[in-house]
Amino acid sequence: MARPKKDIESIKAIITSFRLSVDQYLALAHNAESLGITIPDYIRKKISGRPLPRTRISPENRKLFVELSRIGNNINQLTKNSHLRMHSPKILFRQLAELRHLLQELKSNIKNK
Known part of the structure; x- marks a missing residue:
């Protein structure tokens, strides 16, 4: 049995790229890594206003x-x-x-x- 198809609004169909300075990228990577998520997931959560996971304790x-x-x-x-x-x-x-x-x-x- 196949998985049900997603509705059009939830499909990630658009790919975008943008430029960052080295400092901006390092800050973005650090923020995502400290939360234990990938950079794209971090950006998606920040844009959508969804709550970010708690920072992991070393x-x-x-x-x-x-x-x-x-x-x-x-x-x-x-x-x-x-x-x-x-x-x-x-x-x-x-x-x-x-x-x-x-x-x-x-x-x-x-x-x-």
């Missing part, structure tokens, strides 16, 4: 977000423990110092990339 940034989330959870646990006085202040200060050290490492990793 695997490196995803790892950083996960690590920051873990650090945030640790800080929340330390805060809760300090309010409940479950641990001695020395232990809490040591753990807080370790978390500060981890944050400094993350900041330096982000700046070096």
